[in-house]
Amino acid sequence: MHAPDASTHADAHPHAGPDGAPGGGGGGTARDWWEARYAERDGIWSGRVNAVLADVVVGLPAGGGRALDLGCGEGGDVVWLAEQGWTVTGVDLSRTAVERGERAASEAGVADRTRFVAADLATWSPAVEERFDLVTASFLQSWPVEIPRDAILHRATSAVAPGGYLLVTAHAAPPHGDLPEAMRTYRFPAPEQDLAALQLDDGWDVLVAEGRPRSTTGPDGERHETVDSVVLVRRRPGEGPSA
Template sequence: MSPHYEHPNAPVSEDPRAFWEARYGGDQVWSGKVNAATAALTADLPPGRALDLGCGEGGDVIHLAEAGWDATGVDLAEAAVTRARRAAHKRGVAERTHFMAADLTDTGSGWGLPDDAGAPGFDLVTASFLQSPVALDRERILRHALTLLAPGGRLVLVSHAAPPPWAPAEFAARGHFPSPADELTVLGVTVCGDERWDVATAEVRTREVTGPDGQAAALEDTVVVVRRR
């Protein structure tokens, strides 16, 4: 997926698959680099089996594979995952990466999780900016992701907490920028956790960026990490 503030004119009713295929159907969209917050939040975790939701062109998946993870990326757009597979091959991690084009709202899918009896689940599920200007049932997607975590596994969720300074005022007013409390509500997890979940992180973090006209800016991200007990 893409940061949703980049598409202020997209109609909410537009077909999601058509929208994202068109988005990725031209030149490469992203830099290929991992999301910095995701990299920091996963740096000290022992490698295992990982899943990235809305993987786009595969930057986060490839980073995890380079760190030793067996990493799967799922995105709605076939054009995106085709580009991700090429990038993984170029960077020498094709054997540790798996990409699939699929509807993330299909909760009957294991999103690449092996269906053999010995597979306990994913040790890590990541979702970086899983926000969309067209229809996206985030609650359905993220709650299903929780069910796929192995014991001790973590869901790492990074979202835009506020629009950038250069976003049109009318778009900033109608956009949805979740707080940590919003995200925990979506997940159905209390801030203190419960017998199933520990909330390791639930906060807003600031990062420095360079805007489209070369201006310095500080962007706010909502960061939530939930661990399955």
């Protein structure tokens, strides 16, 4: 799962579907919806890293570490992080997306530094002893079928190791001007709302909570100005997850 079609948002993941429901229907579970979406064609995202993630990682300590990508889609960010030296786990609702991610990692020669998990983030959590230096959720948004996004983001904080980072990037406005009916009532989160969803205690530092303007190209080829919500927080060294 993630953001829009690769043709409309070249560096986005998948967990959002602004082009409307595949096959014209929005019924069934979120897993059904996304499996149908991925069945439309082989490769619905660009395979390139999200620009915000790339910018953030450049500013982190060199050498990589352990990373977790929530809603990894077809693995573009997972593969890129592995190429930078990280050991990465990618989780997505769609088994089809996960299989494509595994294939992409193998083709890029980084299969030994990647692990993909097909699981519902509404209930999935890493093992209690498993903590990550970077947890990222890029465009973890879904319409017309909803996911418990705020709860997923809050649970993600428990996966961050002491001294580690959590990055949440989201569409804070429509990614392009031609909105389908299913998208017109969607609530786009502001940075303040995503920060509130994390429910951070005093053991965290907020490094970034802002909207970042960006230009996109819509399905009709027209340029469109939009805004991404970017929230980056860091668990203080020595601070562990709350019980």
